[in-house]
Amino acid sequence: MDDIHVMLDHLDQLKLPAFLATIVQVEGSAYKKESACMLIQGDGESFGFISAGCLEQDLIERVKRGEGSQIVVYDMSTEDDLSFGASAGCNGIIHVLLERIDSLYLTHLQRVKSLVQSGKEVLLVKDLLLNSYLCIPEGEEPFGRASHFSSLEIKNVIHQASSSGKTSKRVYTHEGNPVFTQQINPKPRLLLFGAGEDAFPLVSLAADTGFNVIVSDWRQSLCTVERFPKAIRVLHGFPHEVVQTLDVRSNDFIILMTHHFEHDQTLLKLLRGRRLAFLGVLGSAKRTARLLEQQEVPTDVRSPVGLSIGAQGATEIAVSIVAELIQVVRSNPSTVNKELVG
Template sequence: MESIHQILDVIHLSSQKDILATIIDVQGSAYRKEGTSMLFKEEGTRVGLLSAGCIEDDLAERVKDLFNDGLSQTIVFDMRAEDDFSWGQGAGCNGVLRVLLEPIGHRLRSHLHTLETYLEAGKSVVIMKKLTHDYSVTDYIFLTEDHQLFGEWQGSIPARIKCLLDSRSPIVKSGIIYMEELSAPVYLHHYQPKPRLIIFGAGQDAIPLVQFASKAGFSVLVSDWRPALCNKDNFPSATECIVDFPVAAIKQIHFRPDDHVIVLTHNFKRDQELLQLLANEKLGYLGVLGSRARTLRLLSNGEDLGNIRTPVGLPIGAEGPEEIAISIVADLIRVKRLQKNSKMDAMR
């Protein structure tokens, strides 16, 4: 799960001083990659992780001096050493990390709230930060997929970034690049909305699925025609619960090409109706709980399964609601990563 969504929730509700820590450069191997963020609050609370616990305590001490001076700075952690006398304390991760520390003032807090608004609306956003020779931040700007700009930026936007915005899929490889137009290095990162999982069916086996998927970073919508099952008491981590029959429920959902959909009502006619209604939707993932033979019977006129994943989930021999939920979420993560990597390859 990308911690930025949890961080944005905390920042929005915070009245305290906060420090945003972001990995902006990785040389070699590391536990987390460029774009990973973590929040340090003045009272000691931490949100997110930048490593396997190797650098967080050190950062917690360093940020104490930043709460009042309001200046950003970048810390370099060399994790390559294998002896206990080096900073890495024998971690031997074979990587060098640059971590940018930014105090969150009023203006940045406001812009991060705007970022959260766009992400919740399902829109991706690119951040560009202009850096000095020692990698502190002088300017930053957010660029949305529908060409909206907000931030603190002096001067014109580089042509290279404008070309990025003109593309239909502004996929950015996170990290630092040097821009001739600015005569300075810049840090780029592509913030993605939470992936959305839509579950049709609110039985007992949907409860762990919603729990695990939410913890894995999915925004989960649950739909069922039975109000006694489909409610926030049963699914507190769900973003939304739609109580309605399939035809009416689907009319309330604006499907996106990257949506993940699972059908598990355990009612043959409802499952059949849902698959007919979903047949013309462009989805990133469509899975049906149950055997392949049952799913074939759900399809009228003997249609081919096409892109339907059935039985849904990775084939790990799962038994019971919890294990089946784990197998499904694992497959969702696998497919999500494959889709992201294919997009990145297409842009290279």
């Protein structure tokens, strides 16, 4: 799961005073890159991590000492500045923005969370010199603590932030102030048809790696919140009923594992031809070709679903499937994420 979602997920239990630590620049190599973030409470409790253990304790101690908002620079290339991090791949220079979260900032972050959960993208803009921030939701008015940004300046920052496929980058205002921009995208959604025993590890692993999982099955006794606590929704109904009522989006990942020939066949007929990020079918390619009444499986259907790692059993198969989903997300993140709000 992206660090920003880990942070957003912990906002409701955050105790103030607290700080948000975000990597805003990396020179050389580091365990984690720009936009990695973590929350630190005044009592030292933290959520998330931004390194392999090289930086967290120092940042926690700074918060506990009562230090204010600042940019902390760690030169991991030397032998005297947290040099133990080099063995974990951290031998570059890492700039960490440490921001105090007060009640207003928390309110703004909670609004960002709500917007992202509703399927909207939010561009988070942080002025590194003036210790201010601006949240720019797609199609809505900006909000935050950066009143010095004019509408022209906002358009300029948005243009610079979107000029590459990177979700985070450093840009500059017309006055030359360094600004860190971070694109916050909704979690990709996985629609899973089939609530059998082999769905357990797949739902759990997909949820843990950053997917919003929806489970559907026609058997009400199997399709329950109790059986799939990590799913955001469970939908009871036959394939034609569910697909008609479900808002299938062009960035959705869909996997068919009903183990029921007619239901899988119905789902394929209903779903093929739509723009999807991924459509996979559990089972052999020969079975899937029969489902499609074709000689071979077409390129828009992945079967057998999952990377070829010699997986055996439900857990290993779940690992292979989630690995393939992650591969799709990482191979073209701008397309997948943009379609989330298309």
